[in-house]
Amino acid sequence: MLRDNDPDKWTYQEHTRVKHALLEKYLRAWIPILGKRNPTIAYFDGFAGRGEYTDGSPGSPVLALQLADKLADSFGRIVLRFVEQNEDNFANLQSVIEQELAVLKHRQKVDVQMTHGDFDRTIDGLLGFLEEHKASSVPSFFFIDPFGFTGIPLETIGRILQAERTEVFLTLMSRDINRFLGLPELDRTFCSLFGSGGWKPLIKRRDREQALVELYRAQLHEQAHASFSVHFKVCSQDRCGTLYHMLHANNSFKGHHIMKSIMFNQGVDGTFAYLGRDDLAERTQTKLFDTHDTEVLRNELLARFGGQTLGFESIMEKMCYPWYEEQPFIERHYREVIKQLEKDDLVSLERVSSKRTGLKGRDRVTFKEADG
Numbered sequence: 376m377l378r379d380n381d382p383d384k385w386t387y388q389e390h391t392r393v394k395h396a397l398l399e400k401y402l403r404a405w406i407p408i409l410g411k412r413n414p415t416i417a418y419f420d421g422f423a424g425r426g427e428y429t430d431g432s433p434g435s436p437v438l439a440l441q442l443a444d445k446l447a448d449s450f451g452r453i454v455l456r457f458v459e460q461n462e463d464n465f466a467n468l469q470s471v472i473e474q475e476l477a478v479l480k481h482r483q484k485v486d487v488q489m490t491h492g493d494f495d496r497t498i499d500g501l502l503g504f505l506e507e508h509k510a511s512s513v514p515s516f517f518f519i520d521p522f523g524f525t526g527i528p529l530e531t532i533g534r535i536l537q538a539e540r541t542e543v544f545l546t547l548m549s550r551d552i553n554r555f556l557g558l559p560e561l562d563r564t565f566c567s568l569f570g571s572g573g574w575k576p577l578i579k580r581r582d583r584e585q586a587l588v589e590l591y592r593a594q595l596h597e598q599a600h601a602s603f604s605v606h607f608k609v610c611s612q613d614r615c616g617t618l619y620h621m622l623h624a625n626n627s628f629k630g631h632h633i634m635k636s637i638m639f640n641q642g643v644d645g646t647f648a649y650l651g652r653d654d655l656a657e658r659t660q661t662k663l664f665d666t667h668d669t670e671v672l673r674n675e676l677l678a679r680f681g682g683q684t685l686g687f688e689s690i691m692e693k694m695c696y697p698w699y700e701e702q703p704f705i706e707r708h709y710r711e712v713i714k715q716l717e718k719d720d721l722v723s724l725e726r727v728s729s730k731r732t733g734l735k736g737r738d739r740v741t742f743k744e745a746d747g
């Protein structure tokens with residue numbers, strides 16, 4: 376097994392680029408939205424890694440720091456905490472971050488601390504920081520990106536999500552979890568990861584990998600009390616088999632909605648996946664998702680909301696409950712379907728947030744009474 380500082384682990388690969396694209400796109404939205412409304416926001420990178428990859432590409436902490444500097448007009452203060460266990464990786468992280476800090480344009484707005492240690496052992500300190508600042512409530516984004524699947528007990532994820540205004544973006548190493556499931560020496564590790572022995576009955580399942588991801592997601596909701604979650608499959612570039620799943624879990628519809636759109640748009644339509652070698656080929660196929668599947672959305676909207684008047688955004692939020700019935704649709708699907716329903720005289724619209732023809736935010740949608 377390669378050590379965590381082995382250069383082979385630090386070549387910048389396509390799957391890392393995809394992971395960083397999701398992270399960066401989300402932070403690009405998250406930082407200004409929360410930064411404008413709160414005196415302090417926080418980014419925690421629990422498995423921070425090196426400052427840079429072997430080709431010089433920035434690691435996630437540097438990416439977050441550079442982005443914060445670019446977006447500094449949109450917030451008062453950002454706290455960045457990076458935790459890294461491997462000594463060599465930590466030394467590299469420290470040196471790259473120090474170089475970055477020296478050239479930052481908005482140094483006074485950025486509060487960086489790096490800890491050489493184990494994520495789960497430092498969590499008390501990170502959560503303690505949030506507790507101390509409870510009065511002003513610091514919206515906090517936790518990136519938890521291990522190489523493996525040890526050291527991230529579900530209990531810890533639950534503690535994070537129970538703190539006020541937190542969210543978690545996590546790498547679930549589904550390929551390796553699937554591969555090693557059932558090894559007696561890993562029994563406790565899996566119980567800690569999933570927060571129960573619920574994985575044991577899955578050992579014999581043919582669709583084991585998918586079942587494990589679904590179980591993890593269920594645990595995020597049932598045990599860690601997340602209100603929303605969405606996941607994205609990342610395959611390896613050369614073999615196109617699954618490597619890991621990126622999961623986002625939180626308690627705010629707005630954040631969920633943004634991450635879901637980002638994940639939808641990052642993957643081939645409707646797959647919520649980066650398909651490795653096959654990704655490009657899939658992209659050039661006819662896009663079947665939109666034309667076929669929005670019929671499901673149309674029927675569901677009519678069945679659920681017949682006779683009711685609701686805000687456009689509130690419709691999308693209600694459609695996320697219960698979490699296990701949430702469909703893969705994003706805002707543009709809702710907009711298209713509801714506008715079509717208007718043409719078909721099945722809904723009427725009162726535009727509050729948008730102009731003459733748009734549909735967004737607090738626009739009111741009245742559904743005709745369902746027949747029968």
Ligand SMILES: C[S@@+](CC[C@H](N)C(=O)[O-])C[C@H]1O[C@@H](n2cnc3c(N)ncnc32)[C@H](O)[C@@H]1O
Pocket residue numbers: 379380421422423424425433434435436458459460461464492493494495520521522526
């Ligand atoms: C996948 S890499 C992180 C990559 C980084 N987040 C990025 O996107 O550029 C995982 C890192 O976690 C570190 N690590 C392993 N176990 C850890 C633990 N228990 N606590 C904190 N860091 C750990 C490894 O040394 C490695 O640098």
